[in-house]
Amino acid sequence: MISIRQSFANKLLLGILVLTVIIFTTSLGILFSQSRHMIRVEALARASAVLNTTMERIDRNLMIIETATNAYIQVVEDSFEPDSILHYSNSILILNSHLDGCSISAEPDLFPKYGHQFSAYSIRKGDSIVSVIEKPYDYFHKIWYKTPRERDEACWVAYFDESDSLEVTIDGMLASYGVPLRGKNGSVVGIISTDLSLLKLSKIISEVRPYPNSYFVMLDGEGRYLIHPDQKQLFYRSIFTDIDPRKQSDVIALGHEMTAGNKGRMAVRIDGEECLVSYQPVPRTEWSLAIVCPDRDVLAGYDSLTYILGPLLFFGLLIILVMCYRAVNHAIRPISELLEKTQAIASGNMEVHIPKSERIDVTGSLQNSFASMLQSLNFHMGSVRYTTQQTKERNEELEKATRLVEEADKQKTAFIQNVSHQIRTPLNIVMGFAQVLREGVAEEEKKSITDMMSHNAKHLRRMLFMLFDSSETGLSEEISALRQDHIPCNAVAQMSVNDTVRYFPELDIRFKTNVPDDLCIQTSRLYLKRSLREILYNAAKYSDGKHVLMEVEREGDMVRFIVEDTGKGITEADRENIFKFFTKVDDLSEGLGLGLPLAKRHAQMLNGDLRLDADYQEGCRFILELPLA
Numbered sequence: 001m002i003s004i005r006q007s008f009a010n011k012l013l014l015g016i017l018v019l020t021v022i023i024f025t026t027s028l029g030i031l032f033s034q035s036r037h038m039i040r041v042e043a044l045a046r047a048s049a050v051l052n053t054t055m056e057r058i059d060r061n062l063m064i065i066e067t068a069t070n071a072y073i074q075v076v077e078d079s080f081e082p083d084s085i086l087h088y089s090n091s092i093l094i095l096n097s098h099l100d101g102c103s104i105s106a107e108p109d110l111f112p113k114y115g116h117q118f119s120a121y122s123i124r125k126g127d128s129i130v131s132v133i134e135k136p137y138d139y140f141h142k143i144w145y146k147t148p149r150e151r152d153e154a155c156w157v158a159y160f161d162e163s164d165s166l167e168v169t170i171d172g173m174l175a176s177y178g179v180p181l182r183g184k185n186g187s188v189v190g191i192i193s194t195d196l197s198l199l200k201l202s203k204i205i206s207e208v209r210p211y212p213n214s215y216f217v218m219l220d221g222e223g224r225y226l227i228h229p230d231q232k233q234l235f236y237r238s239i240f241t242d243i244d245p246r247k248q249s250d251v252i253a254l255g256h257e258m259t260a261g262n263k264g265r266m267a268v269r270i271d272g273e274e275c276l277v278s279y280q281p282v283p284r285t286e287w288s289l290a291i292v293c294p295d296r297d298v299l300a301g302y303d304s305l306t307y308i309l310g311p312l313l314f315f316g317l318l319i320i321l322v323m324c325y326r327a328v329n330h331a332i333r334p335i336s337e338l339l340e341k342t343q344a345i346a347s348g349n350m351e352v353h354i355p356k357s358e359r360i361d362v363t364g365s366l367q368n369s370f371a372s373m374l375q376s377l378n379f380h381m382g383s384v385r386y387t388t389q390q391t392k393e394r395n396e397e398l399e400k401a402t403r404l405v406e407e408a409d410k411q412k413t414a415f416i417q418n419v420s421h422q423i424r425t426p427l428n429i430v431m432g433f434a435q436v437l438r439e440g441v442a443e444e445e446k447k448s449i450t451d452m453m454s455h456n457a458k459h460l461r462r463m464l465f466m467l468f469d470s471s472e473t474g475l476s477e478e479i480s481a482l483r484q485d486h487i488p489c490n491a492v493a494q495m496s497v498n499d500t501v502r503y504f505p506e507l508d509i510r511f512k513t514n515v516p517d518d519l520c521i522q523t524s525r526l527y528l529k530r531s532l533r534e535i536l537y538n539a540a541k542y543s544d545g546k547h548v549l550m551e552v553e554r555e556g557d558m559v560r561f562i563v564e565d566t567g568k569g570i571t572e573a574d575r576e577n578i579f580k581f582f583t584k585v586d587d588l589s590e591g592l593g594l595g596l597p598l599a600k601r602h603a604q605m606l607n608g609d610l611r612l613d614a615d616y617q618e619g620c621r622f623i624l625e626l627p628l629a
Contacts, residue, residue: 055289065194065196077189098196156287178191217289223255514552514554522628524606528606534598535599539564562621564618
């Protein structure tokens with residue numbers, strides 16, 4: 001028997017066989033891997049479809065409650081008296097079977113005859129409705145009253161109904177829709193709040209599931225569980241509770257995505273089990289709903305396919321062995337003839353003649369290729385000189401391009417250094433205070449520390465949003481698509497002022513307007529608020545901190561939002577650079593050089609403009625102009 005080391009044919013056969021086996025097994029592995037991927041993709045699509053259907057049912061139930069509540073607001077406001085409040089609370093439940101409770105509560109001391117508090121509450125107990133005037137208790141700090149009162153707008157909240165000293169309550173967790181009630185002078189006189197049991201909502205959600213062991217999870221804005229199959233997790237525990245950041249970073253990422261109000265899908269390991277999760281925010285609330293599908297359900301059919309993998313590999317490899325053996329024996333015979341002639345060519349003898357072969361297999365093609373190669377070799381040798389010259393010229397061009405790339409790299413490095421410097425300070429503050437909290441501090445110091453951490457975290461988030469907005473990819477289409485909001489001019493200006501004061505609590509921003517409160521413009525609420533906040537942020541940061549004014553006025557078909565301060569102002573030499581991206585008047589100052597350029601870009605994409613009033617000499621005055629329609 002010829003040894004493998006002595007037989008070229010056996011060596012070639014072994015090499016081809018090894019290569020073929022690798023390709024075959026790799027292809028089979030890719031097939032199974034792709035099958036697994038396709039099944040998971042299909043599972044995600046199926047889960048998303050169920051989630052969308054469930055979300056429509058939730059939205060329909062919430063909308064019914066909102067409509068039922070809003071229908072009574074005008075009537076309750078017109079006759080907001082103790083005798084009628086209890087009647088309306090009862091009537092709302094009688095006429096709307098979807099509601100579990102209704103509370104109409106007055107502002108402090110609105111009815112002195114009844115004391116400091118006055119609240120009427122009705123609940124559904126089976127087929128009957130119980131209505132009472134609640135005993136005095138401090139409901140002004142309850143989330144169902146405090147949240148719509150502070151926001152001064154209708155909103156949804158979720159809370160655990162702890163009975164306090166009340167005789168009539170709904171057991172368990174509630175979803176409450178609260179709306180401020182206003183008197184004839186426009187001030188808030190109370191809150192009407194309608195309740196829906198989250199247990200009932202959980203039953204509605206759980207009626208449809210894509211897989212036997214899949215389940216729904218609902219989180220509030222802080223990540224607390226509102227709906228979860230494990231009742232022990234509800235409300236007082238959040239998705240971030242008892243999470244190891246090193247081992248469960250995917251769960252933390254899911255929690256941040258859901259609490260941020262994002263929509264998406266991702267693979268997460270929950271309680272040691274791989275799961276596919278599809279999530280999206282609940283409309284008009286701060287909640288987020290997710291459906292969790294364990295891999296053991298999704299891949300149940302796929303796992304059964306692995307039982308055929310062994311026989312398939314065995315018979316496939318056997319067929320490959322036979323075919324490789326026959327192919328090598330057929331191809332190896334003419335190779336020895338080519339070997340002698342190619343050795344002569346390699347030694348410099350270009351007079352060797354290689355005849356054309358009549359074979360149509362790979363070996364015949366190889367011989368014909370050598371013949372063609374020999375004929376064209378002399379021709380190509382002449383072209384080598386020309387190619388060498390062309391290569392030299394190209395190298396010179398590459399050197400020039402390299403210098404340009406180096407210059408661009410320097411600019412990139414400068415920008416990265418600036419971003420790193422701006423992010424490092426607040427990040428170090430957050431990390432430092434986190435270490436302080438971990439080591440333990442006095443109770444009275446915790447609020448100051450957490451406030452400082454929150455302020456710097458918001459500052460970091462603001463810089464990240466600015467970096468994202470600085471990219472032009474798809475931004476104009478996004479703003480155009482969002483330019484459909486009908487926004488009250490005074491309201492959006494006041495909200496921007498309030499947001500700025502949260503960053504600068506010591507700052508007093510005056511607000512002035514000469515337009516009516518019902519004057520609206522059609523634009524993008526998101527990008528208008530971002531532009532106004534950046535202008536106010538700039539004024540707060542560089543002014544004397546005492547004289548900042550936000551003014552709204554109308555000029556023809558345009559609305560002007562004017563922000564002025566009494567700071568040091570901007571020199572004429574620097575005015576032409578303030579709207580250039582990544583440009584700062586002072587390289588040592590705080591910021592990325594993105595605030596004003598982004599505000600101007602947003603204004604222009606909203607068919608308006610942002611400019612600096614050069615005639616104002618007391619500091620800075622920026623004017624944002626937008627069309628009414």
